[in-house]
Amino acid sequence: MLKDISFTLKRGETLALIGPSGSGKSTCLRCINFLEQPNGGDIWLEDELIGRVRNGARERVMSDKELAPQRREIGMVFQLFYLWPHLTVRDNVALASIKAGGLTRSQAYELAEQMLGKVHMLHKADQYPEKLSGGQQQRVAIARALAQRPKLILFDEPTSALDPELVGEVLGVIKELADEGRSMILVTHEIRFARDVADRVIFMEGGLIVEEGPAQDVINRPAQERTRAFLGQVHADGGIAA
Template sequence: MAEQILLRAEGVRKSFGALEVLKGIDLEVRQGQVVSLIGASGSGKTTFLRCVNMLEEHDAGDILLDGEPIGYRMDGSRRRRLSEAKVSAQRARIGMVFQSFNLFPHLTAEENVMLGLTKVLGKSKAEAREIAGHWLGKVGLEARRGHYPYQLSGGQQQRVAIARAVAMDPRLLLFDEVTSALDPELVAEVLGVMKALAESGMTMLVVSHEMLFVRDVSHHVVFMDEGKVAQSGAPSEVFDRPDSERLQKFLGRFHGIFSGGG
């Protein structure tokens, strides 16, 4: 793809105490691409997403959005953290959808979507309500806009969370295992919304164990293992021609769905 590089990670490292979780991650996401991170639990996928969104501070390396370092600036040879106002402004350009929905229980679906539009982007309530209605309609929840989270199924709550993230018009959308807390029968409705976003040209960085979905929608797949990028490439390359025993073993968990994973 000839599109510009939207997100670039170079040598990203992160430790929690003595445990190094990210050991030099290099990764690119181009405008309009869906890039999926796969790998066993503990391989560093979620930590990397949280570093992209500055929910965790990486210890070394650079993460750049539109060529601009996220979270830090260089002062000579020293890294200095940006002010909270600047970090917040960067964060507003990156939407994130979490495993656990993170909706405000005292707000309706519509109000949950409106909140960031009014508080962060400074839009009027009327404009925010119009945008919220548009995106709730896009995720199939127009009729539920006045419902509170407790009145919605897990799949519906997750679709509200997706609408909330997309309504902010982010440059990049991050998805962190967004179906793993759902009952199996609700997974398809959330994946359907994500697929529609991908087909609309939304740039997405996705952590998921839904391998058929990953293969279907991704332009690029990154297999992470023990804090490193162990293999990356087109879905057909990663799934059909795994070049390590670790990747073969990981894919083997999915019951021979993929020819390379048996």
């Protein structure tokens, strides 16, 4: 449960959410694109209110049909890949552009191939997901999110389901996207990666924001005792290197 949290993401900024399991990080992401309906507060994407229609003092929650265009502007990459096993890599990435994005098949395929190239997976375009490693499948999932041409991309622990030797290839793609200046929010337990790639870090616990600031400051010089304790444990487990 989130408890009256509030933050702002600047255009082109990468924000990392860190904290112990159950602290509300993933719930926060799911509220942003209304996969979970918050019971209070507002979520804005630029000047657009997400998930609700407001008319004076009256307000109602959007239907799934009304929400669909907003959700296309907020790409999401999950822990699991959710690729269609009966579709090729190219078709997995192109499908939403054809069904909901208004593109022709040839336009959608061209866009899919551009996005697969961006995540270094174009050479696997004709393969099926079962032939791919977990890291490759996650890169295809990132390409699928990019094909929505979203204003914001949410990453919900995108490496947690991967074997350790596959983590680096996915983090490398995310770093490239951050270097491009894409607007991104990343939930991660990869603390060193958060420190080196994110512009800002938020440490959460118990549904609250405990500490927020520039990534280097929060991770290298945390101001709050609870943040120091958490990072000290991560450091003891080998999660942060100099």
